[in-house]
Amino acid sequence: MNKLSSPLFNPLTLPNGNVLKNRLVMAPMTTCCGFYDGTVTDNLIDYYRERAGSIGTVIVECTYVDTLGPAFPGAIGIHNDDCIEGLSLLATAIKERGSKAVIQIYHGGRMVEPQLIGGQTPVCPSAIAIPRPNATVPVAMTAGEVEDMIEKFGEAVRRAIAAGFDGIEIHGANTYLIQQFFSPHANQRQDKWGGSRENRARFPLAILEISRQIAKKYASDEFIIGYRFSPEELEVPGITFDDSLFLLDKLAQIGLDYIHFSMAATLRPSIIDSNDETPLIDKYIQLRSAVLAKIPVIGVGNVVNKTDAETAMAHGYDLIAAGRACVAYPNWAERIQKHNDLQLSMNSDQRTNLNIPEPLWRFPLIHSMVREINTKKFHAGTYQQTVSDDFDNQFVINVELGQDFIKDLSLVNAEKLDHVSIRNFNEIKERILAANSPYVDAISGATSQCDAFKKAVTKAISTSYKVATIVEGGDADDKSCDVVVVGSGGAGLAAAIEAHDKGTSVIIIEKMPVIGGNTNKASAGMNAAETRFQQQAGITDHKEWFYNETLKGGKNKNNPQLLHYFVEHAPAAIDWLDEKGIRLNNLTTTGGMSVDRTHRPDNGAAVGGFLISGLLKNINDRGIEVMLETSVTDIEMKDGRINAVIVRDEEGNEQRISTKAIIIATGGFGANAQMVTHYRPDLADFVTTNHKGATGSGIALLQKIGAGTVDMNEIQIHPTVEQNTAYLISESIRGGGAILISQKGKRFVNELDTRDKVSNSIIALSEHYAYILFDEQICAENKAAETYISKGLAVKAGSLTELAEKLNINLDSLITTVERYNHFVKQQHDEDFGRTTGMRHQLNQPFFYAIRIAPGIHHTMGGVTINTKTEVLDTHAEIIKGAYAAGEVAGGIHGGNRIGGNAIADIIIFGIQAGDQAAAYAKNH
Structure with a gap:
């Protein structure tokens, strides 16, 4: 193939005279692979070396210029001279392969989490928190600190030159510090650094000015200086596209070698004016000044194949950057010369061969590209769904599915919706596409709308499965699997993962429109004694202590066999979670415990959401089917064994699912006021912390097939x-x-x-x-x-x-x-x-x-009777063959009072056991 047959492979001369061999750029994607002190690691060098060569320019991920600047764990620094040695090895690895090496410099500002900077409070132009849940209010920088920060950026440029980089990219995007100074939301200062648009532009202009001064002093004339920007902000008041044009023109007058749009898609339109579908690059080309027109422009976002890049160039970009495509295809620039059917996917066993560092592999954006072998396939096509939120807003959504991935979502009736709804849709769409799953976290404050959007995708997937079954000659109304899990809280998800990993087919049934159940509300942590995390923290603990304190807390009413199993298997459950990427290594204590044995996320966050998010990633990785808004109405028995379940969806359609085993993990009955007062009339006027699905439905289902119960009044x-x-x-x-x-x-x-x-x-x-x-x-x-x-x-x-x-x-x-x-x-x-x-x-x-x-x-300690294998027992204490139960639906573990932190331990320990035992039973029958 003629190299010059595509404009992508033509060279480009920058304003400073430096010649790039082609128009392709590796986008700066964070890897989180730096040492604790910000220095470069060997696997980071290997990662970039592998991707250099055929691509014209490699922009290394952002490096922080100050100790208060890292916006994520494992960030690499350029904040002191100790960083130069490692950065030099990195630059050399890229340049030896024939690519230009450019490095981003930045400061996170108010986007920095305190735990990343030793508990200190992040800084910002003004003491205004980013408008996101739980955001820390930053400290406003003094005028002197602003001047000092400019000097720190200058020192960072000097270090980049000393390390041998061909250039730097000033990171003025992604709501980091430089953008914060230009933002009318983040910057409400009254001195020369704030107020008018001209004053708010002073800081980014000063950063560029000092960068050019340092380059003139220490580098050749061909040293590259680029600027990355986010064209708009959603904050009110926020940066408008007109504001960005104003700033870029001022920067161009000082002197730039390129500007870099920071967007999720090269042809993205305005995120502020939803009625204007004109790509921002088109508006930019039309409105830019004469001086700005001389500066090359980089586009980035959703570029995978050659046609994606060529289309972007046709709209006016001079250079095209690819992020995820370079992760999946280290020789991406070479591959797109020969292929135009690349998919953003990687098999789960390819990490080492692709030289992808472990932290990057775990990123949701990258992890969503990982495909497990033999994942259940969709029937490719577009499925239109109509859904509503709790406020009777109706959304018509087209869900486009590939064979094994969610390809796209679009709002058919967008013109009838308000700006906020469209913004929420676009945000949840990005999360769904990134995760390749509808099971993603909702946007804070927009849960109802997000649930509706996610519901459209789950319905589309369900429909596609049915179509696929019919195409393959099967009966779409008669499903079958080895194990049916009823309930999608922590116990159900853990059980499903374990049953799947033991070689059985699994379907999860959930009556609510969202996954997680009461586990979503859990906040304290997970109790376990004699864990490696306790040992690492120097905490002395004993399982015997844990047993005795739980027994005492439960008023000596706990089932001794269940309690022994619970205590003995708690450390292994902590390790099981850790193996699944769910690390609970921060320790605290709860009432009734004598030592720190309550394990929670490292940042001290509530355990529930963290746990469900981690388990869902594992569910998604395994392609386990989840049927939302579907209730089990009956359990079918044959020859004294579980034979099938009958389910009904929200529209009243019934379906039979043949199965060998069921795991009931539907939680307790704390939200069923009638059931609560039946057993405890004294609690009639109490509020409940339970989610509305905690109605005891699983207990009732099992009672219909003869299950016994215990401790129902506890x-x-x-x-x-x-x-x-x-x-x-x-x-x-x-x-x-x-x-x-x-x-x-x-x-x-x-x-x-x-x-x-x-x-x-x-x-x-x-x-x-x-x-x-x-x-x-x-x-x-x-x-x-x-x-x-x-x-x-x-x-x-x-x-x-x-x-x-x-x-x-x-x-x-x-x-x-x-x-x-x-x-x-x-x-x-x-x-x-x-x-x-x-x-x-x-x-x-x-x-x-x-x-x-x-x-x-808060918690119903009573439930159906089980043994240590989680087998459900009937009223005569005999095993009901093929029926298992785990979590709050089962009684006997906690006795007369549950200790805080024991519920999460309960659902994980017995969820794993239920999945293990149900899988073994299904294989033998």
Whole structure:
């Protein structure tokens, strides 16, 4: 093939005279593969070396210029001279293969998470948090710090030159610090660095100016300086396309060698004006100034094949960057000369051969490209679905499916919808396409709409499966599999993964429109004793302690056999999760436990969402079918064994699924008021923390085939529930050092006693409520606290005096209580209530927070009877063949009171066991 037959392979001379051998660029994609100190690793060098050569230019991922700048773990730095040696090896590896080596420089600004910078608060032009859930309010930079930051960017350029790079790309996109200075949302300063558009442009212009000065001093005239920008912002007020043109023109006047659009698709239209479908590159070509027209433009986003790149060039781009395509095809530039049918997919055994570092392989955007062998296939085509949200908004959505991937989504009736709905659709569309699955996290504040969008995809996939069955000569109304899992909380997902990995076919049935069940609401963590994470943290623990404390907490009513199995297999369950990419290595404690054995995510986040997201990735990887909004109406028996289940979807259509085994993992009945009051009339007026699907349906199903039950009147109330929203305030907050105070400003209980005792103590107060009190240090160490604050559940005060005033509490009583508690913390001895755990810090770090709480229905300890193999037992304690149960649907494990952190342990330990046992049974029958 003639090399010049496509414009992609023509050389390009930059304004500074440097010649690029072709128009193809490797986009700067984060790998998270740096050392803890930001220096370069060997696998990072190998990764870039493998992708250099046929491609004209490699832009290395962004490097932070300051210790407060890394926006993600494993970032690489250019913040001190110690970084130069490794960066030099990286530049050499790229250039020796014949590609230009350019490196991005940036600072994350308010996008930086405190845990990435040693708990410090991130910086920003103004003290305004990014408008996202749980975002930290940054510290506004002083004028002197702004000047210092410009110098740090200059020093970064010097280091890039010393390391041998051919150029730098100034990262003024992705809402990082440089963009924050130009943003009217992030920058509301009143000095020369903020206010007018001209003033907001000063910082990026200063960065370019110092970069050129350093290059002139230390580099040749051909040193490349590019600028990456995001053309618009969704924030209000935010950067408009007109603003971007203004800034780019100013930059061009100083001197640039290229500009780089930062968008998800090369031909993306405006994200602000949804009625204008003109690609922004077309508007840019039309509106750019004469000086700007001399600067080459890089386009990026959804470029896989040669036709994608050529189409982008035809619209006016001079250079075309590819990200994921370069990951999947290290010799991408060479391949597209010969092929035009590349797919963004990689087999699960290709990571080593493709030289993809482990952290990058786990990125959702990259991991979604990984294909397991023998994944169930779709019937390719476009399936139109009409869905509605809770507000009666109707969405007509075309779902385009390839043979084994979700190809595209489009809103047919977009012109009838408001801007917010379209924005939400576009965001959830990106998540679904990236994950190649409808089972993705919803957008905060738009759960109902997201559920509708996801529902359209699940319905389309279900329809495609039926079409595929018919095409293959099968009966679409008669399905079969080895194991049916009913319920998609933690127990159900763990069971499905384990059953699949033991070689059986699995279908998950979920009556709700979303996956996760009550597990989504879990916040504390997962209890386990004698784990490797405890050993690494120097924590001494024993399974015997765990057993005795759980038995004591359960009022000695726990089933001893189940409890022994639970305690013995907890460490292995922690490791099982870790093997699945779900690491719970941050340790805290909960009420009733004597040591830190509650395992949670490293950043202290609530365990539930983290767990479900991780399990869903594993479900997606395995191609396990999930039938949402589908209820099991009957279990069919034959010859004393499970034979099939009858299911009904939301539209009333019934279907029979033949199966050898069922695993019921439908949770408890905490949201079924009638069932709760049947067993416990005294709980009639209590709010519930349970999701609305926790109705005991699985218990009823199993009772119909003869299952026995145990401990049905053992219903736990959780002591710390915000009553207006029924939002549970995690026990990890008290485990992190918080106290409970009455309206009189006094402590009244050991905050980390068992839940029943703490609940009863609150009920005994004359006001029947209390406050959970914590400070900024506890907030920083427990990410769940940020959620409560962002939801407006907490009263915030700069001092105890202010807090007392806001709560109408006697100031002297409150100060005396806190000072006395702080004294107990200092001496590690609670003279008043005998508290021995969670006394980590004195409460003395403003801000102070208080959340008004009272008990609410939380967990139903009773359920169907099972043995240690999770086999369901009938009323005569005989095994019902082929029936298994795991999680809150089963009784006997927790006795008369569940310890905080034991529920997650329960669902994972017995979920794994149920999947293992059901698979073995199915194989033998």
